[in-house]
Amino acid sequence: MLLIRCPYCEMDRPELEFRYGGEAHVARPLDPMATTDEDWASYLYVRANPRGLHAERWRHIHGCGRFFNALRDTVSDRIMTTYKAGTPRPAATGGGR
C-alpha cells in the first residue's frame, strides 16, 4: 500500500484514503466542434503509460476531498513528490521519499 502525502492536508496518509484519478495534465480540447476524431481519441483513450516517472491525479476522498497530482516511478511505485492541482508538473527529482 502506498503512503501518499496530500499537499492540501500536508500529511502522509495510507492509499486507502485516496482514489486514483489517472494520468494528469490531459487537457480536454477547448473547441469540441473543431477537434478531429484523432484528437478526441487521443484525449479520451490514449495514455502515456510510461515505464518510469508518471504524473497522475489522486483525490483525497476520505480526507479533504480535493484533487492533486503526484509524480510516481511506475517501476518502484515510489512517489517522488505530490503537488496541487493547477500547478505545472515539477522537474523530476531524485530520491523521493
Add this chain to the structure above:
Amino acid sequence: MKYSALSVFLQGLKGNRDWPEQWRSPEPKSTYDAIIIGAGGHGLATAYYMAKEHGLTRIAVLEKGWLGGGNPGRNTTIVRSNYLWEESEAIYEHAMKLREGLSHDLNYNVMYSPRGVMMLAHNIHDVQVFKRHVHANRLAGIDNEWLTPEEAKAFCPLLNIEKNIRYPVIGASLQRRGGTARHDAVAWGYARGASRLGVDIIQNCEVKGIRRDATGAVCGVETTKGVIATKRIGVVAAGNTSVVMAMAGVRMPLESYPLQALVSEPVKPMMPCVVMSNTVHAYMSQSDKGELVIGAGTDAYTSYSQTGGLHIARHTLDAICELFPPVRRLRMLRNWGGIVDVTPDRSPIIGKTPVPGLFVNCGWGTGGFKATPGSGHVFAHLVARGEPEAIAAPFTLDRFRTGRLIDEAAAAAVAH
C-alpha cells in the same frame, strides 16, 4: 523427438538421460522475414501458426527475459469463452476450439481440463447480467447455463450458500467446457512446436529500438544482441506494449496495471471446478499439485512493479473465506503480480498500426491466457498476410477513433 507412451517407456529404460532439449537456443541471424517481440504464450503461438499455416519459417521470437516468464507464468490458468458480444464470443470460442485439440496438435500435453467455470451472482444486477450472458452465449452456440444456489452447491460442494453472509449466492452461470489448462505447458508446447518448424526463439534479447526506413516502414530492431533486419514486426509484449510501441513513435490506448494471484499450501482435492465472483472480486480453482489457485484484483494505479498492494490480496481473501469457509484454515504459500495491459473497452487490440510493417496484439488485460491459441492463430494471419481475417477484424487499433468499441467490461472478471 515425438512424445508418446513408447518414447516414455524407452527413455525410462535408459534412465531418462537422453531426452533432447524441447527447443533450440540459437544466436540471432542478421535478417528475418518477420520478428515477434515477446515470447509469451501469445507470441509463441503466433510464431507457431505463422510457420505451420503460412509457411513462414525465417521468423524470430525475441524475449527480454526467459520464455514464458511473464504473464504465462503468472496467470490463474482459467479458460472459458462465455463473453457477451459477438466479436468476443467469436475470438474466445475460436481459442477454446483450438485448445480442445491442442495437445494432439502440439504433441504436448497442455492438460486442458474442462472441469467447468461457475460465475456467481450475488445481487439482482448480477442475475440480470449473467442471464443475459447465458442467453447470448447459447444463441452463439456456446454452452452456458443458469443454476440455482442449490444446483451451484451440488456442482461445487465447498461453496457456502447460506443466506446470512455479506454477499449471499443467489444464482450462478456455468460453462461446463470452461476449466483450466496448464499455463506453462501452453507456452512450452508452442515454443517446442515453433522451434521444430524452424522458428528461432531468442531469449535474454531485449529490444531497445525499432528502426524505420525513409518511407516510415519498419526495417529492423535494435536489441541487446545487435541489430536485426526485418520488414515485419509483431509486437506481443503485454504489459510492456506501450513501451515497445513508443520505440516506433506510436502512442497506445493502454494502461498497465499489476494483477495479483496467490496459492495456498497444497491439500487433497477439495475444489472440483473453477468458481469466479466478479462482485466480490475473487476466483478460485485447485491445481493438480493441490494448491488452491486464487485470483485477486488489480491495483488502482498503473504500475510495472510486477507486485501489488497487500490490501488487494487481503480483500480477495475476505471474500474467499466467506464463500469457502474451510479455506480459513489454510495458509497461503505465495503471492505475486503480473503486469496486464488494459484497453478502455476491455477488449484486445489485434491490428495494423500507423507504421507500415508494424503489427500489434495487446490489450488482453486481465484475461489473456484463455485466448492464447486463438490470439496467436489470428495474429499469425495478420502478420503473415498483412490483413486480418474475419475474427480479428473488429479488434482494430482504429476503433478508438471510429468509436466502434467492443465494450466487454461486464464479462471481464476484474479490473473494471
